[in-house]
Amino acid sequence: MPVISRFYGIIIRMYFLQSEHNPPHIHAIYGEDVAALEIQTGNIIEGYLPPKAKALVQEWMSIHRDELLNIWETQNFKSLEPLE
Template identity: 55%
Template sequence: MPEICRFYGIIIRMYLIDWEHPPRHIHIKYGLYEADMELEKLNIIEGSVPKKCRQLVREWAELHQDELLEMWDNQNFHPIAPLE
């Protein structure tokens, strides 16, 4: 699973479509926590992460939403700048 970004101890990944299922989403790992965030409305759809982590990932995903959606659709994975 390609790693898309890493910041503040948060790891963002995206699976290949062949292994995935709708809706378009990213995988979040923060310590022992794991969750999936869908890319349209940026809501957690599976798992859980602490509120601050969720807020940071949502902020980052809002900045890169178009790029993330395109990456899902084209399967052209590449690193995206972290939140600073």
């Protein structure tokens, strides 16, 4: 699962087997906590993140939403800028 970005101890990854992993989403890992977040809404669809980490991931996703959807649709991996 390629790493898309890293910031504030959070690792963002994406699987590239779309047919088995809908709706479009990313995986965020923060320490022992792991969650899948839907790209369109930013909602957690599986797992758990502490509230502060969840808010940071959702902010990052709002900045990169179009790029994330493009990566999901084309399966062309690229790294995205971290949240600063």
